[in-house]
Each structure stands twice: as C-alpha cells, then as structure tokens.
Amino acid sequence: xxxxxxxxxESSENAKDFEFLNLTKLFARIPDILDHNPSxxxxxxxxxxxxxxxxxxxxxxxxxxxxxxxxxxxxxxKGQVHSFQNNPQYEGFILIFTExxxxxxxxxxxxxxxxxxxxxxxxSPIFNDKTGNExxxxxxxxxxxxxxxxxxxxxxxxxxxxxxxxxxxKSNTNKLQxxxxxxxxxxxxxxxxxxxxxxxxxxxxNYAELMFISTKNLNQVVKDFTLSTAKTxxxxxxxxxxxxxxxxxxxxxxxIAFATGFDEVTNFTKFFKKNLKIxxxxxxxxxxx
Numbered sequence: 001x002x003x004x005x006x007x008x009x010e011s012s013e014n015a016k017d018f019e020f021l022n023l024t025k026l027f028a029r030i031p032d033i034l035d036h037n038p039s040x041x042x043x044x045x046x047x048x049x050x051x052x053x054x055x056x057x058x059x060x061x062x063x064x065x066x067x068x069x070x071x072x073x074x075x076x077x078k079g080q081v082h083s084f085q086n087n088p089q090y091e092g093f094i095l096i097f098t099e100x101x102x103x104x105x106x107x108x109x110x111x112x113x114x115x116x117x118x119x120x121x122x123x124s125p126i127f128n129d130k131t132g133n134e135x136x137x138x139x140x141x142x143x144x145x146x147x148x149x150x151x152x153x154x155x156x157x158x159x160x161x162x163x164x165x166x167x168x169x170k171s172n173t174n175k176l177q178x179x180x181x182x183x184x185x186x187x188x189x190x191x192x193x194x195x196x197x198x199x200x201x202x203x204x205x206n207y208a209e210l211m212f213i214s215t216k217n218l219n220q221v222v223k224d225f226t227l228s229t230a231k232t233x234x235x236x237x238x239x240x241x242x243x244x245x246x247x248x249x250x251x252x253x254x255x256i257a258f259a260t261g262f263d264e265v266t267n268f269t270k271f272f273k274k275n276l277k278i279x280x281x282x283x284x285x286x287x288x289x
Contacts, residue, residue: 016098017097017098017100017101017104018095018096018097018098018101018153018156018157019095019096019097020093020094020095020140020144021093021094021095021096022093023050023088023090023091023092023093023094024091026094027084027088030084038083038084039083039084039085039086040083041060041063041081041082041083041244041247041248042081042082042083042248043079043080043081043244043248044076044078044079044080044082044096045078045079046078046096046097046098046099047075047076047077047078047096047097047098047099047102047118048075048076048082048094048095048096049073049074049075049076049094049095049096049097049164050068050072050073050074050075050076050092050093050094051072051073051092051093051094051095051133051136051137052068052069052070052071052072052073052074052090052091052092053070053091053092053093053133053137054070054090054091054092055068055069055070055088055089055090055091056068056069056070056089056090057085057088057089057090058085059074059082059083059084059085060082060083060085061074061076061080061081061082061120061125062080062081062082062120062240062243062244063081063243063247063287066125066126068090069090069128070130071128071129071130071133072126072127072128073126073127073128073129073133073167074125074126074127075118075125075126075127075167076125077118077119077120077125078099078118079195080120081244081247081248093137095160097160101157105153105154105157105158105161106157106160106161107161110161110164110165115188119188119191121191121225121226121233121237122225122226127167127170129166129167129170132163132166132167132170136159136163139159140156140159140160143155143156143159144156180224183221183224183225184225186211186213186217186218186221187221187222187224187225189211190207190211190218190221190222190230190233191233193207193210193211194207194233194234194237195237197210198234198237198238198241198260198261199259199260199261200261201261202231202234202235202238202261204218204219204229204230204231204234207230207234208230215230218230235271235275236275238260238261238271239272239275239276241260242256242260242268242272242280243283245259245260246280246283246284246287247287253265253268253269253280253281256268256280257269268280
C-alpha cells in the first residue's frame with residue numbers, strides 16, 4: 001500500500017541545510033506541491049520553527065492542535081508529524097533547518113540546551129514572544145538581504161542559535177538540565193535508544209543493560225524529567241508511533257502492528273486499547289469523522 005511520504009529537506013534556493021520562507025508565499029505554492037498535501041499529516045526529517053506575525057489559526061503537531069496568533073512561536077522537531085490547516089488566515093515565516101546545520105554551525109556550549117528545547121517529550125512546542133520575534137526577524141531579514149554574503153551562513157546560524165537560547169530561557173524548562181547535567185545525558189541516551197529500538201523491545205531492563213545502569217536508576221532519571229516511569233515513557237512512544245502510522249499511511253492494522261514490533265495483531269490491539277481505552281479501529285474512525 002502506498003504511504004504518505006516522509007518529507008525531507010528540499011530548498012527552492014538550492015540550499016542544503018537552511019531555508020527561510022514567507023508563509024503567505026508557501027501557502028500559495030501548496031496547489032503545486034505534488035508529493036504530499038501540507039494540510040494532511042506528514043512526517044518531517046528536519047527541524048522547523050514557525051513564527052506568526054499576523055492573524056489567527058491553528059497548526060497540528062502529532063495529532064494535537066495548537067492555537068496560533070500574533071507573536072506565537074511553534075517548534076516542530078525532526079521526526080514529528082504535523083499539518084497546516086486548510087485555508088490558513090495567518091501570516092508569518094517558517095524556518096527549516098537540518099540536524100547537520102545545527103551540528104556544524106551552532107556553538108558547542110548551546111547544543112545540549114537547544115536539543116532540550118526541541119525535545120518534545122519534555123517541553124511544550126508553543127511559545128509567545130512578540131518582541132523577541134520581531135527583533136530576530138528584523139536581524140535575519142537584514143542579513144539575508146545583505147549584498148555582502150561573506151560568512152552569511154555562520155551569521156544566520158549565530159542569530160538562530162541566540163534566538164533559540166532566549167526561547168529556552170523564557171520557557172523556564174531547563175531547570176532540571178542545569179541542576180542535573182549528568183542525569184539529563186542519561187535521559188537523552190535512553191530517549192534515543194527507545195526511538196531506535198522500540199520495535200525490538202519494550203522492556204525497561206533491556207534498555208538499562210544497554211546503558212550499563214540499574215533499572216532503578218533509569219526509572220528515577222526518567223521520573224525526574226517526565227514524572228513517569230521508564231516503562232510508561234516507552235509505551236507512550238510506541239503509542240505515538242502507532243498513531244503516527246495510522247494517520248500518515250494507508251497500511252492495514254496488521255502491517256502497522258508488525259512495523260511497530262508486534263508479532264500478533266491481537267497483542268497490538270490489546271496494547272493500544274490498554275493505553276488509550278479505545279481500539280485502533282475506533283481511534284481511526286474518530287480521527288476521520
């Protein structure tokens with residue numbers, strides 16, 4: 001069966017790792033986009049930052065709608081599923097950039113903080129900072145329009161780096177990371193292992209062994225950052241991937257079950273119903289009513 005494709009970075013300006021788009025112009029291009037419909041859920045393989053300058057609306061990330069208004073900042077992480085609303089009535093800009101852009105151009109000291117900001121497991125994707133947005137956009141547009149392009153990408157990266165750091169400071173979500181840098185490193189390692197291995201194991205002990213720590217220690221670290229156990233974190237991620245597959249593919253439940261690590265459809269259905277109190281079929285029917 002044909003899946004709605006994952007969307008990779010593709011710049012109209014032949015850039016390889018960064019693009020700055022006017023949303024009004026992007027919306028005008030939608031009828032000409034052939035490989036996917038931006039108003040339908042699709043998974044991205046890059047990072048995005050939406051900044052709203054006028055109007056109101058909503059944007060969906062991982063099946064949740066977020067309200068947009070003047071001053072809104074919405075961050076979309078690599079791997080997330082998102083969609084634009086139909087006939088949007090808001091204006092603004094969207095920045096898209098790859099992981100390589102971050103690794104190659106951001107200061108090393110800010111990489112952990114920015115990865116925290118884009119960690120959708122523990123931070124909200126939405127902020128409001130009208131003044132900060134205006135200052136950042138003015139500086140960015142000035143640089144992009146500069147006739148002297150020497151070191152332009154480095155300057156753009158520095159502006160974005162600084163802007164994201166200020167967003168993180170404004171969000172006040174970095175307290176645990178600052179107080180417990182070692183524990184945060186453990187949490188990120190666990191998160192990455194779950195995302196890479198959830199189809200093979202949902203057993204906390206397996207992840208603790210891969211990390212050479214005790215299950216008790218792992219559970220405590222995960223609780224410190226998410227207020228949930230390591231097992232709950234794993235199960236929640238599996239549920240999220242199942243929901244993403246239901247929304248972004250035409251696969252049968254049997255195909256989704258095997259793709260997400262279940263040997264039997266009955267076990268897949270039981271797992272889904274245990275966590276969401278409804279069956280995959282009911283979830284899909286409610287979604288597309």
